[in-house]
Amino acid sequence: MAANIFANVTTRGVKAEFMEAMDGAPTVWDKHCQIIPSDAKDENHAWLGTLPIPRHKLSGRNFQSLRDFTLTITNRTYEMSYVIDRDTAEDDQTGFVARANQDAALAWSTFHDSLFSTLIEAGTSDNAFNGTSFFNDSHTIGDSAAFDNSLAVSMTADNPTLANMEDGVKDMIAAMALFQDDQGRVGYTSQAMTKLRLIVPATYLRRTTELIKSQLTNSGSSNPYYLNLLEVDMLPNLTAAADDIYLSAVGRSKRMPFIYQARTNLEIVVYNSTEHIADNDGLKVLTRQRFRFGYGDPRFCVLNTGD
Amino acid sequence: MFPFNKDKTVWSEKNSNIAHRAITAQVKDDLIARDIRRGVPADHKTYTVTNPGDERGTFVIDPDLAAKKHSGLDSRLLRRARWAEFCSVPQNEVACVQKYEAELRAEVAATRIADGERVILDDSLEEDAPKRAVKTSSLPKPKPEEAAEPQPVEATELIGAK
Numbered sequence: 016m017a018a019n020i021f022a023n024v025t026t027r028g029v030k031a032e033f034m035e036a037m038d039g040a041p042t043v044w045d046k047h048c049q050i051i052p053s054d055a056k057d058e059n060h061a062w063l064g065t066l067p068i069p070r071h072k073l074s075g076r077n078f079q080s081l082r083d084f085t086l087t088i089t090n091r092t093y094e095m096s097y098v099i100d101r102d103t104a105e106d107d108q109t110g111f112v113a114r115a116n117q118d119a120a121l122a123w124s125t126f127h128d129s130l131f132s133t134l135i136e137a138g139t140s141d142n143a144f145n146g147t148s149f150f151n152d153s154h155t156i157g158d159s160a161a162f163d164n165s166l167a168v169s170m171t172a173d174n175p176t177l178a179n180m181e182d183g184v185k186d187m188i189a190a191m192a193l194f195q196d197d198q199g200r201v202g203y204t205s206q207a208m209t210k211l212r213l214i215v216p217a218t219y220l221r222r223t224t225e226l227i228k229s230q231l232t233n234s235g236s237s238n239p240y241y242l243n244l245l246e247v248d249m250l251p252n253l254t255a256a257a258d259d260i261y262l263s264a265v266g267r268s269k270r271m272p273f274i275y276q277a278r279t280n281l282e283i284v285v286y287n288s289t290e291h292i293a294d295n296d297g298l299k300v301l302t303r304q305r306f307r308f309g310y311g312d313p314r315f316c317v318l319n320t321g322d
Numbered sequence: 323m324f325p326f327n328k329d330k331t332v333w334s335e336k337n338s339n340i341a342h343r344a345i346t347a348q349v350k351d352d353l354i355a356r357d358i359r360r361g362v363p364a365d366h367k368t369y370t371v372t373n374p375g376d377e378r379g380t381f382v383i384d385p386d387l388a389a390k391k392h393s394g395l396d397s398r399l400l401r402r403a404r405w406a407e408f409c410s411v412p413q414n415e416v417a418c419v420q421k422y423e424a425e426l427r428a429e430v431a432a433t434r435i436a437d438g439e440r441v442i443l444d445d446s447l448e449e450d451a452p453k454r455a456v457k458t459s460s461l462p463k464p465k466p467e468e469a470a471e472p473q474p475v476e477a478t479e480l481i482g483a484k
Contacts, residue, residue, distance in 0.1 A: 140395045142388060145383070146383035147391060151397070152350045152394065165397060322323065322402050
């Protein structure tokens with residue numbers, strides 16, 4: 016009987032390879048999402064409003080209820096299954112099997128970013144918890160003034176200059192700083208804005224990197240964004256033609272602009288018995304995970320689109 | 323995409339931005355007006371209060387109203403169409419920017435009125451382009467000779483006024 020060339024490939028070993036490769040893969044989504052564990056088919060997210068405005072105590076206490084918005088996010092199941100061909104593995108002299116598993120792990124990582132890109136780009140159509148599209152020019156939440164997190168300013172050029180980019184980012188930050196809570200108070204975004212991240216398509220990477228890495232602006236004055244005010248994440252899946260950039264405020268871990276609802280961890284099953292390998296003519300690997308991306312607080316993300 | 327003048331010179335980037343802002347604001351106003359015509363409450367709130375007996379006051383979205391409210395995509399498509407239309411024919415850069423600048427001044431003044439600040443209405447301004455034109459005590463009245471012969475406008479102090 017021929018030796019089983021996959022005898023050393025175990026589920027535990029493949030999982031270790033997966034985790035190592037996934038840990039090393041650069042991802043964007045996890046920097047912008049609040050990770051929420053899920054233990055059911057769907058989760059009912061309660062968006063508890065902010066606390067009432069303190070008042071001068073006169074005679075007794077004045078109990079007020081919090082605004083409570085709800086949003087249900089249903090988990091989805093994703094899978095990736097593949098067979099490593101027996102003939103190829105038999106002839107391999109350079110660690111093909113391990114590489115294939117690492118490539119598959121990388122594919123999982125980039126798949127998350129791909130879904131995250133789709134979520135962001137659909138934000139002009141799909142609703143946030145307040146019943147308004149996530150990116151909209153006239154949001155209201157509770158008693159807040161109408162706010163606009165879908166800007167179209169200072170970016171008329173298809174290929175923005177550094178000055179365009181600087182103006183665009185300045186407007187996005189200024190807009191976000193004035194967003195109010197559901198009691199109509201400004202300052203709601205202050206804590207979240209202690210960490211700001213830009214999400215850009217590949218075409219804008221050069222300009223935005225220039226924006227945060229140049230000590231001086233084109234006019235020779237000091238560049239405020241040089242002082243670690245911003246970090247840039249490039250998402251290659253974003254449609255370059257859209258000319259959109261996004262500013263996320265991620266300094267408040269319990270309220271983020273986006274949600275990652277994690278139902279199950281990545282499951283990996285490896286069929287490495289002699290019978291399975293003969294039956295499948297190779298090493299069959301099944302992977303599966305249940306999760307769902309969703310929208311969080313629209314006050315923590317601003318879109319700036321160039322026309 | 324930039325507008326161009328009758329002599330085929332392209333508008334400056336700064337003035338293009340002023341025009342773009344004005345068109346964006348108009349699109350927003352038009353879509354909000356459409357929402358209201360469709361039945362969305364004038365304060366744009368698309369949710370309704372349920373469980374009035376519940377002290378916590380749970381809010382849920384009214385799906386019908388939410389569906390009637392314009393989306394970010396509606397704004398983008400309409401704005402792009404109007405911007406493309408604006409850029410497709412020659413435009414008078416000086417006149418347009420002066421008009422938009424006056425509208426922005428009126429907008430700023432209107433905001434100050436809403437904040438309770440005392441402003442002085444100027445009827446002579448209202449006869450011209452901006453229908454909400456007002457003159458605040460801090461804004462100097464334009465001199466007649468300036469109005470007769472328009473000068474190029476940079477309007478730097480209005481860039482951040484929104």
